[in-house]
Amino acid sequence: MDEMVLETQHWLNDTYGGRSGFNYVYPSGQTGWETMYGLTRALQLELGIINTADSFGPTTLNYLDVYGPISLSSNNDASNQQNVNIIKIIQGGLYCKGYSPGGITGYFGPGTDLAIKSIQSNIGLNELTGVVTPKLFKAILTMDAYIVVNNGSSVIREIQQFLNRTYNHRKNFFFGPCDGHFSRDTQKALVYAIQYEEGLPDSVANGNFGPTTRSELPVLELGDSDSDKNFVRLYQASLIFNNQDSPFDGVFSQEVANATRIFQEFAKLPVTGKADYQTWASLLVSTGDPNRRGDACDTSTEVTFKRGLAIKNAGYDIVGRYLTNAHIPDPLNKKIQPGELDQIFGAGLSVFPIFQTYGGDASYFGKNQGRADAIEAFNAAKEYGFPEGTTIYFAVDFDAMNYQITDNVLPYFKAVSERLTNLGGFYNVGVYGPRNVCIRVSQKGYATKSFVSGMSTGFSGNLGFPLPQNWAFDQISTIGVGAGESYIEIDNNIVSGRDTGVTNVNPEQTVPDETWMALYNAWLDVASNFPVFNEKPSLFTTNFNFNRRYNVISTSLVDVDVETSTTFTMPGSNDVHAIEVNNGTLGMSSSEILGDAKTKLSTSQIDQYENLLENVALSVGNGFVEFTLTPIGDKLEVRVTAYKDDVQVGDNVLKLKVDVIYSISNLEPVDPEPGLGTLLGTLAVGTVALGVLIYFAPAVLGIGLAGATAVGLFSFLTGDAEDDNEA
16 A cells, blocks of 8 residues: 555545546545546546546647646746645656655645656657646556556667657657557557658548558668657567567667567568568568458358359368357357368368357356357267367457457466366367467466467557467458359458368267266366366366276375265255255355354455355256265265256256265374364264364364374365475
């Protein structure tokens, strides 16, 4: 928490709280958009703007133009409350950005002057005037950083500062971040700069890479250098933003030519070493040259033999087709049709499979959906006969923000990857989506190849992100080929060569039995919550058998076994040993289950325990979870049982019981604590609390764990031995 940020937040609420147009700012002491919006609305109120907004737009800028510059020598009248409050807004904004103006005083003194000069220097300006202009005020009230953050690049920061310094005098160019990271704002600033160098007036230049901008691009080559224009520097910047090693000095040297060739090869452009139109375009926008023809396409339309020939004659060798239809009423019939693959192969084309049932917004994505989609894609690909090693591209068909990728998309792909691995690793995972989605999913190791939705140029996930290193296909335009019966609309894709599709299928290959697959999917849902099972990989293969017991691990301290059953009697809602699960939610809270044992657990242990309960409950869906403890001679058996009664197979519903059994050995007698005989009786007939078992079982039973601690047993149950041993 920052005390001065907190003071800013309190001042905003005390001064503007209750005024129409101002929204309460939560006083957290942490900088965020909520505080910046509060400062912006406060400024608008001081300027006399009635219809306030979070955005610092043209109206605010115009009013500030009328108000005039703010500095040591202007608009710094301590007797004028408007001056005082506007200076306090500046000082609060400076604190929120990490600069110290010497207090929130309302007076523009030497401290504020020094802070303004510091931010001007960080932004990249040469003249450090200490004057707050409308554009600088706007920069202060953003979340942009003007120093390198989060391992940013000093070279990229140099470019960002150059752009700010060189073009801020233009009407629609505003100060951008100088944080060392290529982003949407930096990309837009670069395009503005190109438009200004092309001679476009402020009324035309808009930061979009449109037809006029494209038509005015110069061809640069070895020996060119900047003089009255900065085209070489801007081209070098575009290379650097696309992960190429290039100087930023305004000279088209051999080093720049080499970097150009490397990028052209990577993007599958003609390798010339020159900054020609197609190279500029591929560096600046996700489609590159949208008129460029690729070697692959994808389509939601059935590819008949005639359509296949039309595609082939148009210069395409590979076609992407969908494995399934969406699960909605009257879905578009876009999946591969019976006999279609033979028609495609007969036309001389290869095929790559795409999986998409919906995927059109963040709410679709998550761990459980990933598990289900992996199974559905696996079954469909198997039924069509796609061979081992085929990459299936799972679609993210919306402009996912970073937080949505983190919260929804990554858990989805993690589950897809794990489930396909559990199914024998027969198929590889690919990702379809904007560049940012492809990059982040692939960096996590959840996808081996990327199918980039490049033609969505306005997506925030494309603008300001380079082409993924593992790109296989880059979708850049929609076109039609053929005529009459052969006409078909296709998406035109550039090909990297990482995936050439498949040229034959074997639909007679073994497809797992539908009942076994449904049970196996349910088994994996439960088993994935017990990391100790990773010690026995055979539990996660298609050779797994139900209705038998497997030993997972055996040591002198503990044996861990797992047993599955498909024929059993479900507990009742009144069964004292079982906790009912409805729609993935336990019928008891973790606090109720843990009881007094919660005081014996560390915060991290409680978190582990709650995660275990939550995940087991989610995997059960509807059924019961049971914890039992049984002394057997000199051993103690702790059994965790999951009862799942909603395994859907067509119109039928099956049941599955999974027992995870921990047998602890080397128990020695100890003196039980007074009164615990009563507790033992209570436990025998009441709901068994796992936390109580772990921490009180030795005393309850009059036995001790020789050579082991309660923490050690806890680590077996939660799968986090390293953290608990350190505790």
